[in-house]
Amino acid sequence: MRNIFLALAAAAAFLPTNASAQFPHFVQRGAPPPQPGPLGRPPLPGPPGAPLFGIDAERADFLARSGSANVYFGSGSTILGAPAKATLGAQAQWLLAHPDIVVRIEGYGDPRDTRDHALAVGAGRADAVRDYLVLLGVPALQLSDVSFGEERPGPGRAVTVLVR
Amino acid sequence: MTLLRYLVAGGTLLAGSAAIAQDAAPIVAVPPLSTPADKPTPSGSTAALAWQASKLIASDLQSATELMPIPPDQKDFYSYPEVTAPTFAKWRGRAGLLVTGFVQARADGRVTFGCYVYDVQKGRELDRTGFAVDPQDWRRAAHKCSGLAYKAATGAPGIFDTRIAYVSESGTGDARVRRIALMDSDGYDHSFITAGETMVLTPRLSPSAARVAYVSYMTGRPQVRVRDVGSGAEHSLVPGDAMTFAPRFSPDGNRIAFSMTIAGNTDIYVVDSSGGMPRRLTTAPGVDTDPSFSPDGTRILFESDRSGDQQVYAMNADGSDQRRLSFGAGAHAAPDWSPAGDRIAFTWRGGGSLRVGVMNADGSDEHVLTSGPSDEGATWGPSGRDMVFQRSDGAGRRSLYRISIAGGGDAQQIATPQDASDPDWSGPVD
Numbered sequence: 001m002r003n004i005f006l007a008l009a010a011a012a013a014f015l016p017t018n019a020s021a022q023f024p025h026f027v028q029r030g031a032p033p034p035q036p037g038p039l040g041r042p043p044l045p046g047p048p049g050a051p052l053f054g055i056d057a058e059r060a061d062f063l064a065r066s067g068s069a070n071v072y073f074g075s076g077s078t079i080l081g082a083p084a085k086a087t088l089g090a091q092a093q094w095l096l097a098h099p100d101i102v103v104r105i106e107g108y109g110d111p112r113d114t115r116d117h118a119l120a121v122g123a124g125r126a127d128a129v130r131d132y133l134v135l136l137g138v139p140a141l142q143l144s145d146v147s148f149g150e151e152r153p154g155p156g157r158a159v160t161v162l163v164r
Numbered sequence: 165m166t167l168l169r170y171l172v173a174g175g176t177l178l179a180g181s182a183a184i185a186q187d188a189a190p191i192v193a194v195p196p197l198s199t200p201a202d203k204p205t206p207s208g209s210t211a212a213l214a215w216q217a218s219k220l221i222a223s224d225l226q227s228a229t230e231l232m233p234i235p236p237d238q239k240d241f242y243s244y245p246e247v248t249a250p251t252f253a254k255w256r257g258r259a260g261l262l263v264t265g266f267v268q269a270r271a272d273g274r275v276t277f278g279c280y281v282y283d284v285q286k287g288r289e290l291d292r293t294g295f296a297v298d299p300q301d302w303r304r305a306a307h308k309c310s311g312l313a314y315k316a317a318t319g320a321p322g323i324f325d326t327r328i329a330y331v332s333e334s335g336t337g338d339a340r341v342r343r344i345a346l347m348d349s350d351g352y353d354h355s356f357i358t359a360g361e362t363m364v365l366t367p368r369l370s371p372s373a374a375r376v377a378y379v380s381y382m383t384g385r386p387q388v389r390v391r392d393v394g395s396g397a398e399h400s401l402v403p404g405d406a407m408t409f410a411p412r413f414s415p416d417g418n419r420i421a422f423s424m425t426i427a428g429n430t431d432i433y434v435v436d437s438s439g440g441m442p443r444r445l446t447t448a449p450g451v452d453t454d455p456s457f458s459p460d461g462t463r464i465l466f467e468s469d470r471s472g473d474q475q476v477y478a479m480n481a482d483g484s485d486q487r488r489l490s491f492g493a494g495a496h497a498a499p500d501w502s503p504a505g506d507r508i509a510f511t512w513r514g515g516g517s518l519r520v521g522v523m524n525a526d527g528s529d530e531h532v533l534t535s536g537p538s539d540e541g542a543t544w545g546p547s548g549r550d551m552v553f554q555r556s557d558g559a560g561r562r563s564l565y566r567i568s569i570a571g572g573g574d575a576q577q578i579a580t581p582q583d584a585s586d587p588d589w590s591g592p593v594d
Contacts (some may be wrong), residue, residue, distance in 0.1 A: 012271050076469070094200060112513075112518065112538070113456065113513075114513060114515055114541070115365065115540065115541065116366070116468070117453060117454075117497055118410075119365075119386060119453075123407050124424040124428045127428030128428060131428070146384060146385045146407070147385075147425070149386075151365070
């Protein structure tokens with residue numbers, strides 16, 4: 001599960017710098033291992049047109065059509081703003097067209113929050129995303145959610161991860 | 165490990181110990197423990213164990229600022245008969261209390277520890293205790309002896325045989341491996357109790373450290389599990405797939421308060437620690453978490469962001485009479501009720517920094533103890549004099565620190581084999 005998440009994050013270029021090294025399948029299929037670029041961010045992996053298959057191809061298509069797997073929240077907030085709703089609208093369109101795909105919505109707290117509050121806020125964010133996707137007609141069976149609180153680095157957000 | 169109490173505490177004269185407690189920093193003589201016959205054990209000879217135990221007792225008493233031990237000196241050697249019939253004249257004018265004891269090999273491979281505390285001036289015994297332990301557990305027996313002396317001197321329970329659970333961390337970022345670890349509060353007897361195959365958070369010990377409740381991502385979602393430390397047997401705290409976290413035992417160990425998130429709303433629940441149907445205690449929208457019982461088990465502190473930011477609240481153990489306690493600047497999170505019930509440790513959050521603070525149990529006299537910028541999750545030691553907390557450095561590496569609430573002193577790092585977070589300090593081990 002962790003590797004799946006990392007692969008998606010790599011495609012979206014939101015990731016810790018060691019992520020690509022932990023995802024050998026992606027590297028084998030796509031391109032040479034991406035090296036960390038300036039600011040610690042890796043370049044987008046793989047040349048355009050590198051062949052992708054199965055769930056990797058679905059992820060690439062999901063990202064291309066919905067713009068982002070991530071939606072962002074204000075500090076301490078679990079309320080979806082207009083940009084988040086626009087992204088989720090595009091995600092919902094894609095999910096409705098791919099009823100065989102199951103996703104996990106990962107909620108994250110804010111850095112510098114206390115541990116348990118961050119877990120709860122992350123859970124609230126994942127739930128807000130899930131509720132909105134359901135409101136837009138995505139069957140609940142396609143959706144699961146989890147909170148990672150502040151246990152993984154990054155800004156306060158929720159990430160929609162294609163599982164299978 | 166088992167501790168067998170085989171001696172009946174005889175002639176416990178609490179009137180005598182109360183009189184001693186009024187003196188400032190009673191001086192406690194700790195001459196070397198004796199042995200009736202020097203026999204080998206896998207952990208050293210009984211004479212060697214007796215010597216090491218004497219030194220540990222003196223070290224324990226030194227760590228309690230109320231007492232002034234006279235550490236063992238080889239020339240103070242006590243014969244076995246003198247353990248129960250000490251020469252008081254030798255210590256008069258030098259010490260108020262005298263600790264004697266012995267270590268004796270047993271036929272079953274264990275050793276017997278005997279421990280006696282005397283009022284030197286009055287020339288009488290105040291208390292005694294004894295244990296049969298595996299030789300490798302000699303430290304535990306010595307800590308018990310320290311506790312006996314401390315109680316005789318101050319009237320308060322001895323607090324030397326206690327344990328600290330925490331999360332041991334190796335690697336960084338997404339490659340971080342986390343295991344629940346357990347150690348004596350002096351750092352000895354360190355062990356890992358989960359294998360690191362799944363992410364774990366926030367171990368919380370039962371009062372005597374026999375069980376640990378912690379958060380595991382084993383099912384893919386964070387859920388509280390309760391583990392018997394001795395047998396390794398485990399169960400999920402509540403059935404179902406709801407996200408549960410922030411567990412905390414009641415003072416009698418029979419209940420666990422925790423947070424559960426349903427439909428994005430996090431509330432506090434309580435359930436028998438052996439399982440059963442959880443009962444919901446809070447209903448406010450937003451996040452209610454980090455419950456902590458009062459020492460008598462009748463009230464529960466918690467953190468809520470119902471006012472907009474995190475603040476400390478208290479309620480009855482059935483959820484009634486919820487009231488806000490913290491009103492100072494900034495946010496106040498993760499409360500922990502002190503063993504005497506008079507104070508609250510908390511995490512202060514403001515200006516992008518986290519610090520450890522204390523306030524009175526009614527919310528008054530709040531002050532911050534640490535400089536931050538990433539100090540959190542303080543839990544009290546059983547003496548109520550100091551606490552442990554987690555500190556992160558700029559690179560996100562975490563370690564455990566200990567700080568005295570008396571003030572003046574800096575926090576001291578607690579040595580751990582790897583990076584460490586989420587400490588929890590038990591009460592006295594049985």
